[in-house]
Amino acid sequence: MDNFSRKFTQWQMEMVESIGASGGLGIMWKKNSAAFTFQTKIQNWMAGKVRALSLNLEFIIINVYGPIPTDKKRLVWQEIEHFLNNQDEKHIIIGGDFNTILYSTDKSGGIKTIRQPQRDFANWINKNNLLEIRTEMGFHTWNNRRIGFSNIAEIIGRFFLKGDLTDLKKELKTTVLPWSGSDHYLMLLELMGEAKQTACPFKFEMMWFTHEYFLPNIHKWWKDNVFEGSKMYCIVSKLKEVKHKLLDWNKKKFKHVFEEKSRIEKGLETINNVVMQNRMTCETYEAEKKLLCEYEGIMAREEIYWKLKSRETWLEDGDRNTRFFHNSVKMKRAANKITHIINDSDQIIMDQNLIAKDGTKYFENILNKALLNNIPKLITKGDNQMLNSKITHEEVKMALAQFQGDKAPGPNGFPAGFFRNVGIS
Structure with missing residues (x-):
């Protein structure tokens, strides 16, 4: 020592x-x-x-x-x-x-x-x-x-x-x-x-299901938008329209979860100060009761929000796990962040733009045409016929049932839970 x-x-x-x-x-x-x-x-x-x-x-x-x-x-x-x-x-x-x-x-x-x-x-x-x-x-x-x-x-x-x-x-x-x-x-x-936030692509929020008018709105928007073309083109086009409607509805009707939570907490604090000075009245009692009901709903939405982002699946519904989910998200963000890479010349690159450029170049080199030509053909003729056969409604329903609804969404931002719970066709 x-x-x-x-x-x-x-x-x-x-x-x-x-x-x-x-x-x-x-x-x-x-x-x-x-x-x-x-x-x-x-x-x-x-x-x-x-x-x-x-x-x-x-x-x-x-x-x-x-x-x-x-x-x-x-x-x-x-x-x-x-x-x-x-x-x-x-x-x-x-x-x-x-x-x-x-x-x-x-x-x-x-x-x-x-x-x-x-x-x-x-x-x-x-x-x-x-x-x-x-x-x-x-x-x-x-x-x-x-x-x-x-x-x-x-x-x-x-x-x-x-x-x-x-x-x-x-x-x-x-x-x-x-x-x-x-x-x-x-x-x-x-x-x-924390890393500087860049513009994020659309991601469907499972907490929207908690709103009483969500499902009626989805069905209305889906029926109101009619497109001509192949079925896949129509579905993709409808999802784009629903996406724009959802973003507008979220901003005007559903409102920002954390802003609403802050508003309710300030309201409860104001009522608490009034009660401490002037005692409880019928008006303050009813106002507090209404805010507490809203607070319970906003807390449930916040928990769903952080659970989807954390992708933790082992916790059961019941106790509030919001803090755990939030911490889990922050841990995953830190683990997934790429702060630097070492290129083929053994140089350390820390600039984010150069990391993206070097990463793109690396995968372009290994995923070239020569590599793809050397991949053996493992699909038999029977497998090929099965894969090219017409997809049935039962197969789609079975596939959706096997997905976990709140896992990572597809490229369009909609998770499997959206299609399973909404039931659109």
């Missing part, structure tokens, strides 16, 4: 000493960039509150080194869970070497079996509503550095988020750094500003 202080004068550190060659934890922070308040320090984990001075942002960070024995792992998960249950901080980041995989796909080589430690770890994550911050670059975080069939690589290092990102206006990104000599890979967690 003294050697560290002498070498890194602008840095401070809290640490848990290792036992021999095993364990050891440390949290470092730069004096002029962050302030750290130590809270808990145990053999396998430590926690403290960090305040980023330039951002005026506070969060709790928990550094973990998971023990090998199963019973000790359970004890560590219980200790951290008890700590989490006693925290009021909005943003909590948990990271480190958990010494266990989560899924069988987290392991390359060796025996891929989900054992009790993995089940305990998964249950602990779900119970504490932890959201994993997926890696943008890199995959395995540990490699035994052996060759051939003896090589084993695993994901045992992770970052998790507990809390609400809605007011953070930032994105979290995790990167597995290049090998540095150890069998463990270093992981970098970055707090990034």
